[in-house]
Amino acid sequence: MQMDIKHDGESMESNEERDSKDSIKSKNMKSSKEVKQIETKSAPTNIKKDSIDSNITIKSSLKIESNEARLEKDSKDSVKSNMNTESLVNTNTECDTKQSKTTESSANKTGFIESYFFYPSFWHKILAFALLPFSCIYALITLYKKCFTKKRNFNVKILSIGNLVSGGSGKTPFCIALTNYLQTKGYTDIYVVLRGYKRKSKGLIQVSSNGAILVNVAQSGDEAMLIAMQTKASVIVSESRIKALEYIQTKDSKHSIVILDDAYRFNFNKFDILLEPKLKPYFPFVLPSGYYRFPESFYTKCDLHLKEDRDYKRSVSILYVKDSNRESKYILATAIANPSRLKPYLPENIIYEYYLADHAEFDCNTLKTLLEKYHATHILMTQKDYVKCLDFNLPFALLMLDVRIESSALKSIESFLNTESFLQSKARF
Numbered sequence: 001m002q003m004d005i006k007h008d009g010e011s012m013e014s015n016e017e018r019d020s021k022d023s024i025k026s027k028n029m030k031s032s033k034e035v036k037q038i039e040t041k042s043a044p045t046n047i048k049k050d051s052i053d054s055n056i057t058i059k060s061s062l063k064i065e066s067n068e069a070r071l072e073k074d075s076k077d078s079v080k081s082n083m084n085t086e087s088l089v090n091t092n093t094e095c096d097t098k099q100s101k102t103t104e105s106s107a108n109k110t111g112f113i114e115s116y117f118f119y120p121s122f123w124h125k126i127l128a129f130a131l132l133p134f135s136c137i138y139a140l141i142t143l144y145k146k147c148f149t150k151k152r153n154f155n156v157k158i159l160s161i162g163n164l165v166s167g168g169s170g171k172t173p174f175c176i177a178l179t180n181y182l183q184t185k186g187y188t189d190i191y192v193v194l195r196g197y198k199r200k201s202k203g204l205i206q207v208s209s210n211g212a213i214l215v216n217v218a219q220s221g222d223e224a225m226l227i228a229m230q231t232k233a234s235v236i237v238s239e240s241r242i243k244a245l246e247y248i249q250t251k252d253s254k255h256s257i258v259i260l261d262d263a264y265r266f267n268f269n270k271f272d273i274l275l276e277p278k279l280k281p282y283f284p285f286v287l288p289s290g291y292y293r294f295p296e297s298f299y300t301k302c303d304l305h306l307k308e309d310r311d312y313k314r315s316v317s318i319l320y321v322k323d324s325n326r327e328s329k330y331i332l333a334t335a336i337a338n339p340s341r342l343k344p345y346l347p348e349n350i351i352y353e354y355y356l357a358d359h360a361e362f363d364c365n366t367l368k369t370l371l372e373k374y375h376a377t378h379i380l381m382t383q384k385d386y387v388k389c390l391d392f393n394l395p396f397a398l399l400m401l402d403v404r405i406e407s408s409a410l411k412s413i414e415s416f417l418n419t420e421s422f423l424q425s426k427a428r429f
Contacts, residue, residue: 111355114338117281117291128289135289142294153269154245157257157417160272162264164294166287167337167358169277171261172223172384174312177403179231179259181410187257193244194261196221196237198359204243207235217387222359225387241266271416272302278309279341306409313404316345321396330380330397331370335360345399351376364392
């Protein structure tokens with residue numbers, strides 16, 4: 001069964017995934033600071049944006065505006081989610097003298113991947129066509145696994161947030177926005193299941209229980225920790241989605257909702273949501289010639305496809321963790337897939353860009369050296385990057401990414417959740 005939401009006669013689409021490098025060990029911090037929103041910038045795509053409170057005090061939580069206030073015009077109250085960390089600034093913590101293994105050579109590697117798949121040169125194009133036979137083999141394997149493996153039923157309501165590409169479609173902020181919205185609608189027993197890319201642990205680990213964080217970022221991974229901090233869901237990381245779902249079944253899961261991150265490729269009985277980001281790969285090929293994991297035609301093989309800037313929209317505010325300064329000069333430091341997708345949201349006064357591979361570790365001394373070398377006032381990074389740097393005593397500014405999901409998409413999801421036949425098998429091929 002496939003649901004298509006249409007806007008002005010257009011059908012929806014979506015996608016994402018991620019590479020990895022190592023996630024860093026994190027410590028909870030003990031002091032509290034006041035974070036102020038001093039500047040905002042959004043992409044030039046008619047994104048509606050609400051201001052985050054000008055005074056946000058962080059003691060044991062960082063309160064971030066929920067999407068519910070903007071999704072319902074008649075609502076006057078914002079729902080805030082908690083970032084359960086004892087502090088964002090520790091004035092007594094010194095940079096670790098250990099040098100990071102991920103240096104600027106990682107940035108060059110990330111740059112090659114992005115240029116090859118999104119902005120290919122003449123020689124990149126020659127390479128892509130030379131690799132087409134391997135792409136055909138890859139496509140046949142994925143088609144077989146998706147179409148002919150037996151579908152499993154776990155007797156629990158499962159929402160899958162996925163993508164067709166190999167990274168950078170914004171699943172994490174979308175998951176946060178959807179989770180917070182569903183909780184405001186009375187769905188309080190929500191589990192979010194992720195793999196936990198590049199965490200220091202193995203096996204199944206419960207990261208949080210109804211918003212109470214149980215482990216550190218080294219054990220959870222950056223994405224899982226960010227979701228745990230910003231929602232009141234129970235977050236689980238596991239290499240095996242099957243084991244995670246079986247674990248949830250041991251609980252009283254009759255009224256539970258499970259949100260599976262990056263689970264389109266799994267043949268479970270679930271409601272498939274595919275996200276398509278604004279930035280598309282240059283070639284519509286699967287790996288290794290293109291950036292797709294599934295053929296582009298698979299957009300029609302899901303329950304709901306959502307396209308960025310039409311069905312979900314992103315906006316960004318800058319919050320200062322330390323030493324607010326309206327005349328700031330930034331070092332942009334990030335370890336996310338496709339970092340060029342941040343450019344529409346960035347302030348003008350960035351004097352240096354420091355890119356690492358997706359999920360890579362940051363080294364405190366390296367960041368400190370960059371600040372001094374370029375006479376910058378702040379290190380600018382995403383929230384997902386920042387959860388790995390909580391114990392760095394450096395002046396940070398955070399890109400606070402806010403996702404707004406269109407009401408028509410939310411109604412389709414709610415309608416499916418309320419359907420009695422939710423757990424019945426659905427033939428999609």
